[in-house]
């Protein structure tokens with residue numbers, strides 16, 4: 248079986264500014280990968296390019312998902328194929344309720360698989376289950392998507408969406424930043440509950456502390472658009488203790 | 502072509518005029534003189550600078566003739582709530598007793614203007630004479646000179662209307678080249694509460710006719726009014742309207758102005774906060790496609806201290822549609838503690854759609870809070886990516902975001918049945934725009 252995600256020599260730019268400068272990454276089913284690295288090194292660019300963000304132009308290399316080259320397909324089809332990105336900065340959508348949004352997304356996924364739309368009553372049952380996972384009551388569903396949410400609520404909402412959509416590959420972009428200990432626990436609990444042998448996670452983080460809760464199999468360091476080091480979870484401890492300077496040779500800009 | 506209308510006035514004054522009382526004929530005579538002096542507004546006119554009305558001015562519209570028969574079933578799609586809710590219907594400018602539903606409600610007096618003029622309601626003469634709406638634009642003067650019918654609604658002090666009253670103006674198919682000048686007068690007594698819906702409906706989708714309306718609304722001390730104006734004329738029609746609101750102390754007025762029809766549609770809304778503690782909330786939502794021109798001019802007069810105005814207008818424009826928004830707020834020197842906020846936002850869904858927008862704050866008092874903000878742009882690409890990244894197709898995401906943009910204002914309508922109908926109307930409009938865009942590809 249082909250790996251779930253196979254990225255070969257990926258190069259991506261914004262306008263004519265190169266950001267990813269040849270990234271190779273293979274993620275198999277059942278694995279948890281962590282990507283760490285200094286600010287501005289291209290972590291968000293990498294996960295957004297995998298999701299199909301239109302701001303990034305792929306200038307070289309390839310992204311294969313489930314054996315299929317997805318470089319040219321639009322973001323909605325990547326999502327329907329099973330890719331989910333938990334945004335570093337989730338977007339506020341005033342005027343659209345969380346309930347409507349989640350059901351629309353869920354039904355689009357079903358349609359893409361040739362299934363009928365789920366009727367609203369059954370969907371409420373499904374939601375109830377998922378809400379428990381993030382320790383939320385049903386009130387949140389009546390609020391507009393992320394509008395006026397606190398930083399922590401936004402991140403929790405990303406996990407709720409992930410729980411409903413059940414992706415094969417979840418990309419979590421700094422889902423831990425800005426969270427207090429309690430919110431961090433809820434996010435980690437959600438992730439661990441959804442972990443299965445046939446799905447995989449790529450967790451972008453700045454801090455060791457998330458990795459105390461979500462244990463990575465493989466840790467990568469991204470610096471200036473390239474993966475410069477790969478190791479086991481002990482690499483994360485080392486980065487926590489020593490910073491990135493010993494790897495990149497330049498002090499981190501914050 | 503003002504001669505055309507001057508002549509029409511002469512003809513009307515010569516035959517029909519004889520039956521109207523003298524005071525009414527003299528109001529008409531004053532109005533036609535105003536119109537004769539002003540003529541139609543032109544591009545040099547500051548208030549009409551962005552509003553090319555040449556096609557309307559060049560054409561010569563004749564008075565609407567005998568109406569094509571209209572049944573209740575034709576009307577039903579445009580009504581709200583229950584069929585027994587009160588309504589007064591004008592078909593091609595004339596009162597239709599058959600289609601109207603005028604139950605007796607304590608404190609409410611409602612009748613068509615022509616019959617009130619004939620029967621001589623005690624206050625009508627002075628109310629109409631005083632109504633400044635007729636002088637606001639040349640179109641309003643023309644309305645006062647040529648108007649034949651309309652609605653007079655009075656609600657006595659302390660009366661509460663449980664259901665909205667709907668004033669329906671229907672233009673029938675086959676009314677090409679005709680004009681109607683409906684005249685509305687709404688007077689709400691002290692502490693009385695009313696909901697008024699005002700609709701303009703073109704029954705044939707393609708008719709090129711003209712509706713030229715003037716509406717005066719008065720709120721006595723402590724009155725509460727929710728006023729919804731729904732303009733859904735044919736997309737080939739012309740619509741010009743003036744709404745003049747006058748509020749006494751501690752009154753609360755809330756308006757929702759919805760515009761989706763008309764080749765050229767211009768609405769002037771003027772709200773005068775004439776007593777301390779008065780509050781006006783003005784919401785607007787308009788749509789333009791094809792070559793539609795949609796113009797909203799609003800003026801809020803803060804004449805007295807401690808008044809509050811809150812205004813949000815939103816437009817959705819596509820194809821070559823042209824929107825105009827001009828929001829004036831005038832705060833008089835004595836109007837201290839004024840709290841005024843104006844927001845206007847337009848969504849331009851094509852490269853060729855455009856909007857001219859101009860806030861105009863004239864503040865002569867020093868202890869006030871006045872803000873305004875305008876945004877013009879396309880759908881947020883980040884929001885679009887967010888939705889598509891959840892598996893929602895780009896086209897659906899665009900529609901959803903457009904709808905959400907509109908829904909923020911739509912949700913301000915408190916009457917649920919009205920909200921539901923407009924909600925469906927918006928969904929229909931967005932879906933048909935999508936189909937047309939698809940065909941064009």
Ligand SMILES: Nc1ncnc2c1ncn2[C@@H]1O[C@H](COP(=O)(O)OP(=O)(O)O)[C@@H](O)[C@H]1O
Pocket residue numbers: 261266284285286287288289290291292293302
């Ligand atoms: N949309 C964009 N427009 C312009 N520059 C961008 C954009 N996205 C990212 N960049 C630039 O690309 C580099 C990498 O950014 P990013 O991927 O967000 O890094 P990280 O997530 O590792 O902090 C930064 O220099 C950033 O300024």
Ligand SMILES: [Mg+2]
Pocket residue numbers: 290291292335420421
């Ligand atoms: Mg980032």
